[in-house]
Amino acid sequence: MIISFFFLLFSSFINAQDSIPSAVDTNEANNFIFQQHFFKALSEKAIFNYKNAIESLEKCNEVIPNNTAVLFELSKNYEKLGRNPEALNYIDLALNNESSNLWMLEHKVTILRKLADFDKAILTQQKIAETHPKKKQLLVFLHLQNKNVEAAKKVLAELKEAKLLNARLRKIEERLTASKANTTSQPQPKETEANLDAKSLFEKEKSYISLKMLLEKLAVENDADLLKYSEQGLSLFPAQPFVYLMNGKALNNNKKYKKALESLQNGIDFVIDNNEIEAKFYLEMSTAYLGLNDVKKSNSYKDKATKLLK
Template sequence: MQNITESLHQLASVIIQNLYNTQQNNTLNTNILRWCLLIFFISQFSFAQDSIVLDASVSEKKMLKFEEFFFEAITEKAINNYQKAIDYLEECNTILPNNKAVLFELSKNYYYLNKTPEALIYGEEALSQEKDNLWILEHIVAIHKKNRNFPDAIKTQKIIAKKFPKKKRALVFLHLQNNDRQSAIRLLDELAEAKMLDSRLRAIKRSMFPMAKTRKLEAITQNTKKENLKTLFKKNKSFQVLTKLLDSLDKENDASLLIYSEQGLSLFPAQPIVYLMNGKALNKNKQFKKAVESLQNGIDFVIDDKALTNRFYNELIKAYQGLGDSKNVNKYQKKRK
């Protein structure tokens, strides 16, 4: 039941956003938007069906007002008006305090506003009412990741993995982001024994070769020309050869940067430099939306490297400029400073 509700929720969210972006005085789209919001509203209440009950202390009139405010909050969140959504949710909280669905929605809206302390407080309050709720647990992991608090993200993800073993895969990436290579390797071995490695994790496992081999390959590739690097990369698919090749292609503005960076993503999905080069290549090809996605995925793997982080910010600024998104351009310009 939870999976069906979640799918309905996600489908309605996508439709709402697309219709909102294109409605522009179109009566038909406006009506469709209202119906989709109704579906969205139902999916929200399916999640919260055990939370929202008509208590004897709450009059029917107040309960209808609660539902109206909650519906408005969902509507505003769907069109990215997160502060307005919070205002409506606070009205809900006044009528029916400490409702799980309201607390969860408050947490999500604060998260979207990058107000993570408030997001965490409301998320934990919602979780206290249902300790094993997957949606809330995964949301709390996302908050910790946004705060770059990987130890707490790992603790919460372990709780998820106990009930949903396949979710243990996400711990590999969290260990790598926490700069704990040994824990990642141990977990990869454990997942391999359980035959739970997907293609991305198998690629990560292959990429963790001994340092001696790394030094040898560095010596081989020193001062090697671009074409020789391409040949060498075809033979051994090493990360060291790839980084030199990508750097060479980037400096020479070579169109094949996109091809080799995409190969790198499949071979070395935990290496931030590959995502950076892929984002650069996509920006050069004016594929700005894909560039944002790749850069956002890669920046999570950057550990205590301000120079590399700023290189990601520079490319994100270019991508958002290409999309005409001044809000995010300003956001990353401030982060860069």
Template sequence: MFFFFFFIQSKAQDSIPAAKDLTEEKELKFQQFFFKALSQKSIGNYQKAIENLENCNQILPNDLTVFYEFSKNYLELNNTLLAKEYINRAIEKDAKNIWMQKHLVKVFVKERSFSEAIKIQQKVVALNLKERDYLAKLYLQNRDYKNALYIMNALEKDNSLSSNLKRIKESLEKSKKPIVKRQEVIQDVFKRFETDKSYAVLKQILEASKEESAKLLKYSGEGISLFPAQPFVYLMNGKALNANKDYKKALESLKNGIDFVIEDAMEADFYNEMATSFKGLGNTSEEKKYREKSKKLKK
């Protein structure tokens, strides 16, 4: 956080104008541009925010907080190349800043570079053990179930395993990798699922069952057990529960699944379905909030 110091000249020398304190003038300008940047970012004007940050950088070059803000705005604009460049510059100046390290993780996740995200998240965990929960989720997204289970077991021993991860852990421990033989003749997708319990087949079933809530509820529930780190099955489960007017359970399922979402389009779908849940529960303010979040991601 920046602290701006203002100096006031206590005496004027007769009629001779007091010389301007250039340091104070620069600090005032820097402050103005910096808070304009924060204001523009808060309303989604990321390019305008960057323009104000460029003015800050001219006044005070190579400031780590300006670099940090550059990175956050470029990430919002999906420019991960510049987002990485600026956050790395900031981290060079303060390698133990956990917030900047966490932001770099977000950049790698946006790129779907889970292996790189995991490396940085390990540094975050070294700074704060409470961040192990997200490390486990990254391992799951990277389909590294062995290391995910290792972290989840450690969290469980410390009584700090979240309910969502606990359920995923139980599913992983119960599941056995099926030996799948591809049938040479293309059969009905529902029939195929009896012998081919792959995610590809399940996804086809869920897509085909969107308008049949009973089937969607059945297969999405089974999908959560088989593929606990696939967000699409939670989305379809929430959709089915909403169709059955079981809004509370729908919201719970959607909140569990959104942790695994990477793509903006799917995140928007989650928010839209959550808005439906809140509408069913009579919570109009939350409904409006999540509809807006969905629309923002679809722009």
């Protein structure tokens, strides 16, 4: 199944390039060698041997240089290894050959998010949205990660007008509206806070740092106020995954499993290249599904968490 899928993918890239068919026609031996290395690369990638896949792809590149499918696969394998600058270089080379390819553009956005280059990620996603309007939804998350709440609100308004708001975005819209009253800047406390407890400190300055300290303390102590302060945090800091994680945990503690899943699913979209926190999301999702008596999904998310932490 995997090889068949990639054969179709490979064929589509070959057919899209005028230079390749002529090369294949004039040198069948090279074409045969190229295909051997290409499918070897796909096989290695399928069993997570990304370095071996890259070696095979580099051999492909020696036989037939600048092939779009090879460049795309090189980018994907480097991204899997966490070598995102190399991954970005190869996807840019691939896009030079085929600038409007949806799969490649979406892959580029993934890499740019991991590099925290949200400005370029936004520009790329805007290009995608020009021909795929529903994919404009990701721009909301990208603007929030770029700490541009007003731009996120503008996109939400456009999506609402186009009737493209999904349940997650409606919830984010509600939180952004609720946070309007809290956007006034808070004066920095001049006196020492050494004698203030975590709740007092957060109430005093409303900063993310003080909120994180408070939520961590409440979670350890299993304090009922975890729900109250995590809800406040969602309004104040709608792009911070840790706040969604704590809110999901609080909702699970209160046996509100469906709401917990909703919050966790919203928050995981903000997790970028952080296996530890992603695994924590999956563990809370596992708890929520167990509470809903869906043992199969509960075990599935627990397995996902285990694999991430290996």
